[in-house]
Amino acid sequence: MPSAFSPARTVLFRLHWALGLTAGLVLALTGLTGALMSYEEAITAFANRDRMQVSAAQDRPPLTPSALAARIEAQLPGRRVSALTLSGDPVQSAVARFARDRAGGRPSPVYADPADGSVLGPVRLEAFFATVRALHRWLLLPGEGKGWGRTITGACTLALLLFLGSGLYLRWPGRHGWRVWLRPNLARPGRARWWSLHAVAGTWLLPVYAVSALSGLWWSYEWYRAGATWLLTGPAPPARAAERAPGGKPPDGNIADGKMPDGTSAIDTAWAEFRATRTASLATLTLPGPDAAAIRIRWYAPDSNLRNETTYDARTGVRLSDKRAADSALGARIADNMLEVHRGRFFGAPVALLFCLAALALPGFFATGLTLYVLRRRAGRRRVTGRASRPAEASARG
Template identity: 65%
Template sequence: MPFVIPSLRTVLFRLHWALGLTAGFVLALMGLTGALMSYEEAVTAFANRDRLVVIAGDRQALPPSILAARVSAQAGFPVNVLTLSDDPAASVHVRFARHPATRARPPAVYADPYDGAVLGPVRLEGAFTTVRDLHRWLLIPGGSRGWGRTITGACVLALLVFLGTGLYLRWPKVHRWRIWLKPSLSRPGRARWWSLHAVAGTWLMPVYLVMALTGLTWSYPSFKDGATWLLVGERDAAKPMRAAGGKAAPEAPADASGPSAVDRAWAAFRAGEGRAAGTAILTLPDADAKAIRIRWLPKGIDRLSARNEARYDAATGALLAAGRAADEPLGQRLMDNILEVHRGRFFGNLFALLFCLAALALPGFAATGLTLYVLRRRAAARRQPEAVSATLRAAKP
């Protein structure tokens, strides 16, 4: 029997369903976990609503260094990050430094900003950490350096192949908006499932393209470097920040200490750059740090893509440089907030909901694709005896 070279359409069709039977199920799992993480902040806030508030009264908030010391004394771990609010009734979110040997981070806690009392751990933090690890590397040992990251990265590449082959396979001979955008649910059997699968994929193709391209920045560092070069330019030009009056920070006094420098930096921030801050994330410097980093959001804004940043000298607390998100070019903002782009929040709440629904739809594509595969195999099995019978009848004299 002569070898018949399959057509391009046949090759792409087989590639599409072969990836669907393998990478499709991993993508379905990544879609479910991604949808769970889409509203992690809102779910966590609801679960910890009793620990998010404190009674302010006429009390004065502690300086950051004293607050960190009191929390550290109770928890037994050095404090790394304090998330502070301008709301006098809001508690402080506290993150601890990673263990130097294991690189594990102790569970975060909420604390009273007025006396440093620990109000309790952050509920659901461990659950979302597990969901995140499942999403990124399938909980396979080795974490970001193991096979899990390789598998999920390959599946993200497969998603791009799905988009390309799916678009080619459904390209109609006659172009009408109904053919492209409206599913034919009244059609019987396999045609109905194919229409639903193809039309939904067309609607969500731009979302999946953004998800895939941003997801590759975590899977392949070289891809991230290329995206950074394309959107930002040279590395040295990244994250431009406005220097404080163009002058270098003054020399540290002989008796300057880390904690007092943190408090001076915080006081300078609240009196200067942070006057309009609603939420501020203060990263405490370690022994080798040269700068104290404060990222902040303006009052009434909760979009992480709107974060501004100020840096202060770790020895003196003097302002070194400051930068605002609104002053950065779009490419820089995209790369600085790649996670927010990945889950749609960079574009606003409506797009965040759309991205969440698109992630939830990935198991649906796996299910409809599997249904189409099974129905096709059954149809082929029914046709085979009929073809054999026809051949035998044709062979009779």
């Protein structure tokens, strides 16, 4: 049991408030942006509700992916479709995303009618959420994922783990009962009230913040991702021959534009096989570039938040791999759905809401911690003033 005045407790206490005044501000910002991103899909769907559905689509057969991409590109010259998000619901619009342009920018994605390819308009709030993501991940600093912003947010995520460990140590229930430990006492005056709110809320939300921090480090450090992947899934399997070919090209890839000798498209062949053998509520088809070895389809089964992935040969449309979350071990499901773990969706909708509320509470921890620091400094100054005044009063009486 730690002593109230032990050197370790003093060091941890000073480290806790020092990090709170620095990293705490960044964590408050990432908490607000993370909470907003938790429901990005729902907010975007509401803002684009007039473009997300097409009338009488059920009476018209959908275009093949290659034909749909070609019609979209014909309406938007200079853009190349890099991915199509297609719904299992025939009245839902398709979403087309584009490759980067020559200046390095990425045009805004658009909604399109899956039956005739007509562009319905850009995705509203896409630029807003792109800014929110950049603020959340690297604080809008230059260099994006390769700049100092990623380093700072990664360090602050490590600081969050230090907050959890030091806070747990500092208030380990040695002198207080479990009721004090788990129930805030807001009737207490002054600093005691703020401490109770800060400490008890942190205790209740500790598991949520631990999962958020440990999963958030997945995008902060490559060594962490490699180590976590190894722990969750074991050693990486050897790459396929097509993936080992120089430049990423298939070993004997001599078919241009994904066309097979009979003139059919490998993309359409792969999509036809996918639709015939799987039931997907939503699927994102990545259209391969000229040097790609595989066509990738990431998809979600009905009533599931876990991502599946199927790949096909970019030359022939023959299936190469099929990773289904339902058939994977727990570690593989976590590694393949780390974003859903980070947002809490991996554990279900109620837990996702709890993760969102916990993210919103991070500015509150910064505010209560700052209040405690200010009150403690004021109390310290009053004690110093009182000790200085007592000798002066004694000498005056003498």
